[in-house]
Amino acid sequence: MSPRGVALTGAVDLVLEVSPESLETVADTSTIFGAVVVLLAAYIGAKVLARGLSLVAERTPSRRITIKMFVPIVKVAVYTLAIYLVLVPVLKLTAAQLFAVSGLIGAAIGFGLQGLVSGVFGGLVLITERPYQVGDKVTIDDQYGEVVDIGLRSTAIQTPGDSTVVVQNDQLFQSSIVNANSGSPEMLVTVDLAIAADEQSDEAMELLREALVTSQYVYVDDDHPVRVRLNDEVTHQRIRGRAYVADHRDELAFTSDVTHRARAAFDCHGIDTPELLARVETD
DSSP: OOHHHHHHHHHHHHHHOOOHHHHHHHHOHHHHHHHHHHHHHHHHHHHHHHHHHHHHHHHOGGGHHHHHTHHHHHHHHHHHHHHHHIIIIITOOOHHHHHHHHHHHHHHHHTTOHHHHHHHHHHHHHHHHOSSOTTOEEEETTEEEEEEEEOSSEEEEEOTTSOEEEEEGGGGGGSOEEESSTTOSOEEEEEEEEEETTSOHHHHHHHHHHHHHTOTTEEOBTTBOOEEEEEEOSSEEEEEEEEEESSGGGHHHHHHHHHHHHHHHHHHTTOOOOSOOOOEEOO
16 A cells, blocks of 8 residues: 555544544534534635725725735634634544544545645735735736735736736746735836937927826835936837836826826927827836
8 A cells, every 4th residue: 555545544544533422523413503604604704804904905095005915814814713613622623633634635635626725725825925915916927907805716806907807826836927016005107108200309208207297196206216218219219207106006097197298298399299009017
């Protein structure tokens, strides 16, 4: 017999070494009902607590991301407590039997639950290592948006188009992740505009800078400067402005505001702008 088979047999034998009183307790209808009630209460409690934290976070924008960081942690704590209450006080398992049950669960994982459990472990890794947290703007492979939920099995991302993308946590180990704000409400946003190849770029750069620093959404200090630079393209000149928004949720509003006012300023000063789409970047 293989070492795994020997370990599994030993775990089963240990679990079966339960007193008749314990067996009667496990089979008792009220005990089963109690276990179901505990698990149901944990599910509802986790939902209520997560919802409560989210509401508090939305009412305090300056601490929104910090508060939402605790949502997945609270969920894990509630579910862990529920499992403990079911396995120990309700079923009255000894420490050795509890350890044996863990071995049986491990064997079950080896026999076909790898996908489910790898997603759960992926969620635990996300909670402990925190490559991103609830409220962050991230790009996972080609999906970009705000992280609205981190569950034990999956992460939900709300895209700028108001669609919700669900990414399984076990996929994150093979995915590239770009975090645009890393837990901070401020985020760097890039706005690109184009002018004709024969236009004077200095005036256009100054007009774009003015549009950036006067936007109602901008956040400027010594650590969050505004930068404007020029890139020569084949058919035109591209002026790139980079500035921080005070709240990353204002990313699109900021881009639209700056683009509109900068183009209006270009028209007033007779600066020719080719028919090119402005690009929005967050790197």
